[in-house]
Amino acid sequence: MKALSNPALQIGLGAVGGLAFGLIVGDWAAELKFVGDIFIRLIQMSIVPLVMASVIVATGSMAGAGTGKVALRTFQWMLGFSVVAAVLAWVLSVLVRPGAGMVFDGELDSGLRDSADQALGWQDTLLNFVSTNVFQAMSTATMVPIIVFSLLFGIALREQISRTGDTSVLTFIDQIQQIVLTMIRLVMKLAPIGVFCLLAALAGDVGFAVVTTSLKYLGTTLLGVLILFALFVVVVTVRTRLDPRKLPGKLAEQTTIAVTTTSSAVTFPTVLKNTVEKVGVSQQIANFTLSIGLTMGSYGAVLxxxxxxxxxxQAGGVELSIGQIALGMGLAILLNMGTITVPGGFPVVAMFLAASLDLPVEAVGLLIAVDWFAGIFRTFLNVNGDTFVAVLVADADDEIDREVYNGTKTVTAEEIDLDEYSDTLARADRAE
Incomplete structure (x- = not known):
């Protein structure tokens, strides 16, 4: 009975029950759609204040960026692999078309409509990134101008704090962020019911296409994860000339924890220990790159x-322009790199992306229902990708002990104080 208290299991049961109910009942299941719509709207109404508060707090809290060659190499590798992940996701989605077969012809939520429906030149597109009235942008959930305003506000707040030492405004906005996060946690208690009703309506409308579409979505994600993992191995092998046949044994323990907990934060101590004791990366490099990678190296999330x-x-029959595709990639990377910290997990991220690009949200319930499986794929790549980046950064400074990697020498990693990483672990958990 204790297992039934697991939120992921509850959502899974709600999804299975909704699919079965919709397939059995048929068109009548559409009568339940309004309940699912209420659940979606409860999430939607939290997005604008949450994103604004998160971006302002993240920007306003920066006391100074890391400096030096190690920091530069770390960020270069992380950004590079994030860009590759985003491009790969686009290519696979074009080839596999995971959203095809579930087309919604209804009107989009009026709150998500924006002038992006019109064909704009690149100058006008960039101009619309800056709003003349941030409150109007907030009222229509036009996310990019909101993010731009929040970034500028956070930078100005950082300047004010540096000049006066007064952190009261930052503390106030941080409290708003925490309160909205609590709201989302309360809303997510309704997720099993909301997902049941959404998927019942979908299954009643499009039948078994619901099942095949979810499998295509998960299959596309898994294929992308495997390709990126193989790319990591190839790059590490070419750059460091380490024997790739030894990697499975070195990554097995952290991979097991990652896929069973779907949490990079829970896996972090094991990743740090194994990167030093099994891979041979120096303690100093491992401490820096892995702690940064915990929140900025989520390549599985970008994908x-x-x-x-x-x-x-694809589900909404929306043809994205090149500019919109580039914006989608940019938002995925920014979500990963920590500039846009959106706590609350996948449902909030999916709604944020839909609002930013004016996409229909009817299929979000299906994505929420199978997100536990997608979370396994994301976390697998996230934690192992962090180790690979640590190896690449360490190799450039000759900070890899090849005897340790080859198993002819034993070292012991320093005991870590988890309290020291508490904020970073919390951010990583909220992001996943």
Whole structure:
């Protein structure tokens, strides 16, 4: 009975029950759609204040960026692999078309409509990134101008704090962020019911296409994860000339924890220990790159977020322009790199992406229902990708002990104080 208290299991049961109910009942299941719509709207109404508060707090809290060659190499590798993940997700989505077969012809939520429906030149597109009235942008959930305003506000707030030492405004906005996060946690208690009703209505409308579409979505994500993992191995092998045949044994323990907990934060101590004791990366390099990678090295998340963008576009019959595709990639990368911290988990991320690109949200319930499986794929790539980046950064400074890697020497990693990483672990957990 204790297992039934697990939120992921409850959502899974709600999804299975909704699919079965919709397939059995048929068209009548559409009568339940309004309940699912209420659940979606409860999430939607939290997005604008949450994103604004999160971006302002993240920007306003920066006391100074890391400096030095190690920091530069770390960020270069992380950004490079994030870009590759986003492009790969787009390519796979175009080839596999995971959202095809579930096309929604209804009107989009009026709150998500924006002038992006019109064909704009690139100058006008960039101009619309800056709003003349941020409150109007907030009222229509036009996310990019909101993010631009929040970034500028956070930078100005950082300047004010540096000049006066007064952190009261930052503390106030941080409290708003925490309160909205609590709201989302309360809303997510309704997720099993909301997902049941959404999927019952979908299954009643499109039949078994619901099942095949979810499998295509998960299959696209898994294929992307495997390709990116193989790319990591190839790059590490070419750059470091380490024997790739030894990697499975070195990554097995952290991979097991990652896929069973779907939490990079829970896996972090094991990743740090194994990167030093089994891979041979120096303690100093491992401490820096892995702690940064915990929140900024989520390559599986970048891949998944871009697939979500394409899935929603295909499900809604929306043809994305090159500019919109580039914006989707940019948002996926920014979500990963920590500039846009959206706590609350996948449902909020999916709604944020839909609002940012004016995509229909009817299929989000299906994505929420199978997100536990997608979370396994994301976390697998996230934690192992962090180790690979640590190896690449360490190799450039000759900070890899090859005897340790080859198993002819034993070292012991320093005991870590988890309290020291508490904020970073919390951010990583909220992001996943």
């Amino acid at each position: 998944n977020y871009m697939i979500v963008v394409m899935f929603l576009a």
